[in-house]
Amino acid sequence: MADSTAGGPAPYDALLLLSFGGPEGPEEVVPFLENVTRGRGIPKERLAEVGQHYFLFGGVSPINAQNRELLAALRKDFAEHGLDLPVYWGNRNWAPYLVDALRELVDDGHRRIAVLATSAYAGYSGCRQYRENLADALATLAAEGRPEPTVDKLRHFYNHPGFVEPMVEATLAALADLPEELRAGAELAFTTHSIPTAMADSSGAPDDPARATPGGAYVAQHLEVAGLIAAAVAGATGVADRRWQLVYQSRSGAPHIPWLEPDICDHLTQRQQGGADAVVMVPIGFVSDHMEVKYDLDTEAVARAAELGLPVARAATVGADPRFTAAVRELLLERAAAERGEPVRRCALGALGPSHDRCPAACCPNPRAPRPAAAQD
Ligand SMILES: CC1=C(CCC(=O)O)c2cc3nc(cc4[nH]c(cc5[nH]c(cc1n2)c(C)c5CCC(=O)O)c(CCC(=O)O)c4C)C(CCC(=O)O)=C3C
């Protein structure tokens, strides 16, 4: 089959890095949280508590700095591979805002934009919500009388080797952080963002067999990545029967609404009682070491482990790893070839196969009320 990465980026004339955004000073924390939770029914107490997580770090989330680093790494990767495509950056919840990035793109003359969301998996929060925000931004530009660009979201990259392989290496590095005598008996706790179980169950495309399994495509995709990493770690360490589990973190919402469990802290307690020598936490749900990692794992879960006397280590996220930036380039060139009608080779590890290019209209529904979303059928 033709090498899908050889044909250049046409029809795309720009890439937009689309992320979550985070505050960069104490005065930005509350307005940021208001942006994130508008209309979401998050209890006031939970918001005050999450605000404290940010204040503990001077009101600065690391996420924007990490995206600046990723942006620079993508530009470097593209330049080194002769890919002449400008890269822009905008966020859903904080400056630089998506709508401003899109306005700049259009004013610079770009009309066909590929979008990389910094969220690897299916689900309302990680996929449709990004596309709803794209639709909102497109509507704002239209109301301003600007020409409307076409935006295409690149497929989910959770099972791309450029995402999985750096996490295998990071897991091995975290194991090596533990005292040598604990390494063979150390368990792996793969962690991701908890979401309401109803949101998980409806995640993925309606015709995706994973959608029919408990937890939908969201859980199936995480289990796939966890299994891939566990297998690679078993191969590299020679410990074939190392115990591993997918667990959750960062739960919010009202207590009577069921969210995915177990929580990482409860899991650590349970495994300490179960006789684990040590636990390596592997945050497969996140692309960079942002606040959900720095607070919920490195602060809260580490404190729980210390109380329990359970040794823990934490694997780094992918961040701006060169294998990840190369994967973004491949995904972009792959999609460009597909849009040109050429045959493409889609890279994906494991059994689930590559995700769809365009989400069907009924993919990952909004749990509250349907809203316009971009980049779908
Ligand atoms: C699946 C998922 C991802 C991964 C995919 C992706 O990356 O998009 C993710 C990422 C992130 N979540 C983040 C921060 C927050 N998420 C919140 C709230 C929520 N997240 C949810 C889900 C997810 N979230 C959900 C179902 C809610 C409940 C409210 C709602 O239904 O929307 C709240 C409100 C307070 C609270 O309740 O915790 C905050 C502050 C940050 C920024 C960190 C930083 O600042 O460094 C990042 C990267």
Ligand SMILES: [Fe+2]
């Ligand atoms: Fe979140």
